[in-house]
Amino acid sequence: MADVTLTVDGKKFTTPAGTLLIEACRAHGIEVPAFCYYPGLSLQAACRMCVVRIEKMPKLQTACTTTVAEGMIVTTESPEIAQARKATIEMLLGNHPLDCPVCDAGGECELQDMTFKYGAHESKFVEIKQHRDEQQWSPVVFFDRPRCILCYRCVRVCGEGMDVWALGVQNRGVGSVIAPNRQDHLDCEECGMCIDICPVGALTSGAYRYKTRPWEMSHVGTICAHCGDGCKTTLGVRRSSDGMEIVRGDNRDKSGINGDFLCIKGRYAFDFANREDRLTQPLIRQAGADLRSVSWDEAIEFAGLKLREIRDSKGGSAIGVIGSNRTTNEEAYLLQKFARTVLATNNIDHHRTADYPAYASALSGKSEASLRDVGSARAILLLGNDPTEQHPGLAWQIRTNVRLNGARLYVANHRLIRLRRQATAFLQIRESNYAALISFLGGASPPAGAQNAAAFRNAVRKEESLLIVFGSEFCGRDIEALLKFGSTLPSVKFACLGDYANSRGAADMGLYPDLLPGYVPVSAAAHFTEEYSAGLPTQPGLDIMQMLDAAERGELDALYVVGANPVARYRRNGTALRDTFLIVQDMFMTETAQVADVILPAANLYEKAGTVTNTFGDLQLVKKAADRAGVRTDFELIVRLAAAIGADVKKLVPFGPRGVHADFGQARGAQSGEADRHGVWLSAHHLEPRLSPFDPFAIFDEIQRLVPAYDVPRLDLLTGNDQHLRSELVQIEKPVSRPDLVLPSNDTLFTSGSLGLYSKTLHSVLEARQPVETAAD
Amino acid sequence: MATFSTHTDCVPIVSYRFGKGATSIEEYIRLQGYESARKAIALGPDGIIAEVKASNLRGRGGAGFPAGLKWSFVPKKSAKPKYVLVNGDESEPGTCKDRLIFEQDPHAVIEGTIIAGLSVQAKMGFIYLRGEYRYLLTIMERAVADAYAKGFLGKNIFSSGIDFDIVTQTGAGAYEVGEESALMESLEGKRGIPRIRPPFPAVVGLYGGPTIINNAETIATVPHIFRIGAVEYARIGTERNGGTRLFCLSGHVEHPGVYELPMGYNLKKMIYEVGGGIPGGKKLKAVVPGGASTPALTADEIDIGMDFDQVGKAGSMLGSGGVVVLDETTCMVEFALRTMKFYAHESCGWCIPCREGTDWLKKTLTRMHEGGGVENDIDNIRYLAENILGRTFCPLGDAAAMPTIAFVKKFRKEFEAHLDGRGCPYRHATEPEPALV
Amino acid sequence: MNTQPTLFSPALAARFDKLVTLYPIKRSALVPMLLYAQDEVGYLSDAVIAEVAERIGVSELEVRNVISYYSLLRTRPLGKYHVQVCTNISCMLRGGNEILEHCKKKLGIPSKGVTADGLFSLEEVECIGACCWAPAAQVNYDFHENLTPDSVDEVLADYRAKAGNGEKK
């Protein structure tokens, strides 16, 4: 659109026509106060705080509803305007409880700030304030009516933003009140967006309320530990008796790929980290006895010696390794390197939630969409999956794009998923017909039972640029066929949906029996062999099912499980593993840990640094936010185990300045030896001192060297937080795709694999729902 | 049944058929009914608008916006259907004229709606009555059905090839729904919260289509303009204020009632001659000239002509035509309080200054009237009202603020007299009556 | 037409089926539908709300949001005869408050109260559009104007007699 020039507070500037005055002002450093205005939500003009004086207009005008016009002359601060705002605040404060000292919002309350700014501190009213008791609307949502200033942000974010419409406004006049959809409680997604967006302390969270003051927390931006969307979350952490406790999660600063969105898991389900029953003491079991606490040295020594003994007597193929969907890229990478170079085995795998190898193979030469692309694509084709439940961040981006940019969404699914409400066209197919759907899109006859299929296909094929997002309904050849169909379209990008915070990273980092990092077949390990200066096993190892089967048959001597719970996930009988020497590295006494011989208490994603890759291939930095005495990062544990086995640790983690040997030193629990190498990297580009063997970024360097897709500009990663992977994944030959090993977790909004079982918040929501669900049956 | 009053100065134009059984379509037709619609069809859209403009008809809903001009804002071409919306939500305290029109001459509203529709090529009209007027819905539904039966509504009306439908309904109790954009919301099945403007209804209105919204009296006047001719109609009123209007004279007058008088009719005359003066020979204290939203005039401000411009010049507004007369025994604090109770009750609650401000004014005035007033209250009342004025989302805030400011300004002594801790002087002093003004 | 089980009489159900077709959007029928349902059932019970929501295709929350906005819509039963006395300015000037007080005394209930026998309820209301015939009141939808305490007594007696005859409101 054309630009217009206007003058605000004497400052002349040019801005695109159609811009709202309030946005134009903000873009030019002029802050116009507002309670009801919220970017991206419908306009209200209800709070009257944004009033400004526009020349030639008889009355003050609301900047939130005025669009800029050529030659407009605006004043945003004057005695008249200050008076208007002051009076508005005075009227609000008349019945607003002044309980700021105990209010959750105290210190970050927009009403408080405005009162301070406009000096509305003297009450003009002698009437007694009307008190109303706080109400609990759900396990996470509390409502304090007298604090509500009726800005309607919550109503809009729930309806327009979330498409849940669980909040309304009832009564009128001064009796107006925000109301939940089930009279006295909420039936919703419990995303907490309403709480986050509330400018005051009217909506507060069950997880955070009355726990702390905002200024007593440190705020650390990191990545959510749950689903494959990889939302940025800012964790508020506070010192506790045994570390740093997480008290809050939000993303109000919109600093991530998720804008200000977080679902219940990102916002509240960090609580697993704070649990009392975290494992904080290494445990070992000797000869059928009970587990007993031992020192770290003893546990690691014990495990290391045993592994070494087995490797040396029976060879690496007698040992198996199962990696995690929730460790960092550096940890996943290190684990495979450890397995292959130290244990000399290719018996390594992880719980696969999507067929990334098939995807990587089919993708070569085509482009992949980042989550940011979803927010700006002109058209999106969503095949399979139910993002509302499984990828809430993706669902948010899709809805937002449809709502604000008029993007066209095409949905084909075997269920009536909620996103069909945003869809330009929806095609229901049978669950068994996804493959037929692809050939149909490519020109074949429609899958049986699909209504209006031809119109759907025509519309999709008319799109000039399309983003194709597909779920785990697609594996192996279907992925290949789908991407092939996609490449017949003028311009297309793809996204493959997998389940957990770093499922994609686990795949990219080579947690496969047949693939090295970057999907390099183990049979063609040339440059890895060179880099690792070690002979690598070249025969594919056992996959996860084979390892478990072998263990149950008593044919696998040792199994090292890092951050995974195969016993529960694959419904195995734990006791069948009794003949296998089992090392489990985890946060909790999972079903798998219960039958372990050695248990090593591990830190979680919120307690470490490194990088993770979401399912869209967005590489993001993870920052250490929390801390728990007694636990160690998986990174440190792998390194220590390697040392105990007798490996040359310097070969595993290239640390130490220029060949000078540094010893391990002391790591303080979870706070293992991450050096602040970002700064160092920035100042001395090629002279990075590798300070510690526990420094994930020493490994990140290696990843960037060996996995070209990860060779993104480091400076951009450090400053921009997320970087999309380069599309040229190393591809030496077509990998063997194993659809049979893909086991989607099918999590809902309120589950998160084994991890979800340790979240009190998720539990309480599920429990609160129980009666409703049985009633509906 | 409401009754219609008359006086020798009355000019029966809109009330031409009142009391003549015109609810029957046959009778209506006999009294020149539906001739205007036929004339309008012959004139075509531009001709209709020119005629209405020439009549100097100004909106009878309160703001007095020229009707023809409003209609001319509707774009000729529109992707979305256009609509006519008749505002029969009449809720302004002191006003009961639309009720009389619907009751006495329902077909005039229908015919006016058809003409308005023709002027902008709308195919559908809605007549929205306030919820309390349920008995009028029966009358209107019957009249609409009769008009359909005669071929005046529906497909091919008057064999002109034009289609036009009318739907009638009532609201469910809300003054704010009389505000045009809140009215559209209500008709769309929502809470009566006004809309952000621009866009104005003439461009984006009901269901997103261009919409003409007029007061029921405005609409009912239109067929009469075509009946007697625009020039003749304009001649009856004053400059830029064509024709007559139904004035609702109420309160302390000998003969309260709805009277059709020419625009510009002298207010003093209206009270003393048409209304027969003040009962019991009492003195006049104040007049609210155009419904509760308009600032009161004192006894020495009433020698003015009742048209939009002259009343405006006198510092008030002609408003909805509700002339409320207050004699010397009226307590102005109580009157201000009752007025404010109304606005606090009717505020939709959307915007802060109106929602909170009217409530505080109500509380303060209540306390004051009951004898708990403190010195600061009087200034606070004015402060609150002045900080509502011009700051709210819709004019309801202004409607609450303006009269309040006038009450405090013009009758400050009465407010002060409430501060002695004994409550309302009009209540505790049985005799002699206080002379306060 | 609608075959689902309904709370409403066949006539009312048919009226609703027709109503939703009158407007360019279904939702426009909401307010009238609520009024007619209330007239038949007496008030807007949870079940009525659920059925109306279903018929219009909006959430029950939306219906409640709308109901709570309009003063004539109610979610609690009132008396068979709901006496609404206007005390707004024109009525106030001509004795509206006295009429209200008289009703309170006569019926033995405060504004918003319901008599023990459920026959009458009372409410002080805003202007009802009878300013020139003040003071005025409405009983259900019927206007009673130029009231005096004596004429109020007559009006109430009439309704009481009507109720005695088993006549419907």
Ligand SMILES: Cc1cc2nc3c(=O)[nH]c(=O)nc-3n(C[C@H](O)[C@H](O)[C@H](O)COP(=O)(O)O)c2cc1C
């Ligand atoms: C709070 C408020 C209440 C109103 N109530 C009514 C009403 O009851 N009837 C009416 O015709 N206009 C009412 N209006 C005026 C309408 O908004 C609108 O201006 C009018 O219907 C236009 O018709 P007219 O141009 O024929 O006057 C009200 C305005 C406001 C701000």
Ligand code: SF4
């Ligand atoms: S001024 Fe504000 S609160 Fe009052 S009626 Fe208008 S929009 Fe509603």
Ligand code: FES
């Ligand atoms: S931000 Fe403009 S009125 Fe609230």
